Structure formats: structure tokens, C-alpha cells
Amino acid sequence: MKLRTLTVILLVAFTVTANAQLPNITDSRVQINLPNVKGDSVSLLSLKGKVVILDFWASWCGPCVYANRDLVKLYKEYKSKGLEIYSVSIDENKKAWQKAVTRQRLTWIQVNDPGGWDAQTGARWNVQALPTTYLINKNGDVVGVDMEGKELEQNVKKLLEE
Amino acid sequence: MNAQFTKATLQATGLTCAMCSNAINKALQARPFIQSVKADIKNSSFSIVFKENADVDIDEIRKAVEDAGFAIGSLKLTGSFNEIKIGNDSHVQIGDRHFHFLNASNWVLNGEQTITIVDKDYLTAKQFKKISESSKTKCLVSGKSASCCPGVAAGTRVYHVTI
Numbered sequence: 414m415k416l417r418t419l420t421v422i423l424l425v426a427f428t429v430t431a432n433a434q435l436p437n438i439t440d441s442r443v444q445i446n447l448p449n450v451k452g453d454s455v456s457l458l459s460l461k462g463k464v465v466i467l468d469f470w471a472s473w474c475g476p477c478v479y480a481n482r483d484l485v486k487l488y489k490e491y492k493s494k495g496l497e498i499y500s501v502s503i504d505e506n507k508k509a510w511q512k513a514v515t516r517q518r519l520t521w522i523q524v525n526d527p528g529g530w531d532a533q534t535g536a537r538w539n540v541q542a543l544p545t546t547y548l549i550n551k552n553g554d555v556v557g558v559d560m561e562g563k564e565l566e567q568n569v570k571k572l573l574e575e
Numbered sequence: 576m577n578a579q580f581t582k583a584t585l586q587a588t589g590l591t592c593a594m595c596s597n598a599i600n601k602a603l604q605a606r607p608f609i610q611s612v613k614a615d616i617k618n619s620s621f622s623i624v625f626k627e628n629a630d631v632d633i634d635e636i637r638k639a640v641e642d643a644g645f646a647i648g649s650l651k652l653t654g655s656f657n658e659i660k661i662g663n664d665s666h667v668q669i670g671d672r673h674f675h676f677l678n679a680s681n682w683v684l685n686g687e688q689t690i691t692i693v694d695k696d697y698l699t700a701k702q703f704k705k706i707s708e709s710s711k712t713k714c715l716v717s718g719k720s721a722s723c724c725p726g727v728a729a730g731t732r733v734y735h736v737t738i
Contacts, residue, residue, distance in 0.1 A: 455621065471595075471616075473594060473616040474592060474594070474595045475592050475595070476591065476592055477595070505615070505616075528615060529613075529614060530597050530600050532620075533736060540597070541596065541597045541598065542591075542595055542596045542598070543592075543595040543596075544595075
């Protein structure tokens with residue numbers, strides 16, 4: 414019980430906060446390792462060395478549909494240049510998530526943390542609204558939060574050239 | 576007690592997707608009489624469970640939603656009722672709170688029942704306009720006791736409900 418309490422305290426203390434220094438994905442406190450649509454686990458850490466967009470969404474989130482459309486275009490353009498996207502859905506309904514991935518033609522890494530707003534991954538990354546995106550450089554540092562449109566594309570381009 | 580509210584279904588409205596924000600969950604969960612809040616994705620609503628025998632402060636639910644940056648689109652309260660006589664424009668006291676039943680036929684409420692709050696800021700503006708135009712009672716607009724509320728001290732909060 415004590416260990417569990419301590420773990421919770423540590424998790425809260427090290428949760429990503431808007432004002433705190435943005436983390437590096439090698440930090441054990443923010444690691445993500447979740448099953449993809451096929452059921453195979455994929456870790457965020459395995460993408461170190463690439464420019465990564467970490468994206469939190471859900472199938473029932475209307476604004477996420479629009480954001481995904483932009484990500485589809487961005488991925489098409491920059492995948493071959495070294496961009497990867499790691500999308501974490503907080504859908505409680507696995508089928509609804511899988512259906513949305515197919516319907517929206519999301520071809521990048523799709524994983525599911527089925528806890529809804531209680532999802533551990535979302536809590537560790539301080540996700541308070543959907544969609545939430547983090548931009549991560551080749552060193553694994555989070556360098557941007559909630560960028561979209563041209564701002565996101567320009568920064569992706571810049572990071573790919575670094 | 577002649578009635579005890581046990582749960583509620585809440586729909587929130589706003590400029591952005593209410594279900595896509597954790598703010599409403601958090602604001603509601605911080606209220607002492609609320610046991611749990613769960614997002615019901617299928618119905619775009621929040622299912623609220625109240626603590627057992629808790630004093631459910633309905634205006635506090637509205638404040639929580641507004642604090643989170645949203646507004647109430649619909650609030651339905653479910654509770655256990657015991658021999659509560661209602662009729663059109665009847666006033667009923669549940670615990671310390673006063674309720675005014677609109678468009679109700681003569682009936683005795685028993686067992687589990689669900690009521691809908693139809694006060695201002697508990698519906699969309701359009702829906703409230705429709706209801707306030709259909710009722711002549713002054714207290715509906717202010718949400719406070721007026722000449723139409725016999726036996727209720729002037730200025731007392733009166734919740735307007737339908738069933």
C-alpha cells in the first residue's frame with residue numbers, strides 16, 4: 414500500500430505540467446508502451462532519432478477529426494523525410510477506435526489507452542483536452558505543444574533539417 | 576426525507592467540444608456531494624452519481640459547468656421519491672429546497688423518478704424562451720419565489736422542473 418501511495422505521489426509530482434520544463438522521451442516517467450491496432454506493443458521511445466508528433470485523441474472527439482485530416486497531409490509529405498506520428502487514443506471502446514482509424518485513413522502508429530479521461534498515459538502527459546499534440550525532436554526532447562497548421566509544418570521541417 | 580437524488584444526466588454546451596475537455600469532469604468531481612462523473616460518449620452526456628444521502632446542490636452543478644467554461648444544455652435528476660403529490664404549478668419542498676412543477680398533471684410520485692430542470696441557464700436559450708413563454712409564473716424567469724409561490728418566503732430559490 415505504501416509503495417502504491419509513493420508511486421502515485423511520484424507520478425503526480427513528475428507529471429508534465431505546462432510551466433515545468435518539457436520532458437525528454439527517455440525519461441521513465443513519461444514513457445508510453447501500448448498496443449497498436451494489431452495488438453503489438455509499440456513504445457514511444459523506439460522512435461528516438463526521428464522527429465515525432467505525439468498526438469492524444471479519441472474517436473468521439475469532433476475536433477480531432479479535423480486535426481487528423483491535417484496530420485494525414487503532413488504525414489504524406491514528411492514521412493519519407495523522417496517524420497513519425499504516434500497517436501494515443503483514450504477510447505474506452507476498442508472497436509470504435511479501430512473503426513475510426515480505418516475510416517479516417519490514419520496510417521501512422523496508432524495505440525490505445527482505454528481509460529478515457531482516467532487513462533494513465535493522458536494523466537502523465539497532462540492531457541486536459543483533445544486533441545493535444547507534442548512535437549518531439551530527434552534527441553527526444555519535447556519542443557512544442559499544441560501546434561497546428563502552418564506553425565506545425567514549419568517546425569517539423571526545421572526539426573527534420575537539424 | 577420525501578425524496579433523495581441519487582444520480583443525474585448532464586449535457587453541456589459551449590463553443591468547443593464539451594466531451595473533449597477534462598475540465599467539466601474535474602470541476603464536478605471537486606464538488607463534495609458528487610461521488611463520480613463518467614462521460615457517456617454515445618449520448619454526449621455526463622453521468623453523475625451523487626454520494627449517498629448527500630445534500631445535492633443543483634446550482635453548484637451549474638456553477639461547476641460554468642467554471643469549466645461551458646454551459647448546461649440539459650440537466651436531468653433522478654431520485655427516489657416517497658409520496659410526493661404534484662400537479663400543474665404545484666410547489667414541493669424536497670429537503671431544504673423548493674421545486675415548482677410545470678406542465679404536470681395530478682400525480683403522486685413514488686419510487687425512482689427523473690425530473691428535468693427548466694430554469695434559465697439549465698437549458699439552451701431557445702428552449703428556455705419557449706418554456707418561459709408558455710408559463711405565466713413570474714418565478715420562472717427569476718428562479719426565485721414570487722407571488723405565484725404560496726407558502727414560500729419571497730426571494731427563496733425555487734427550481735422549476737418538468738417530469
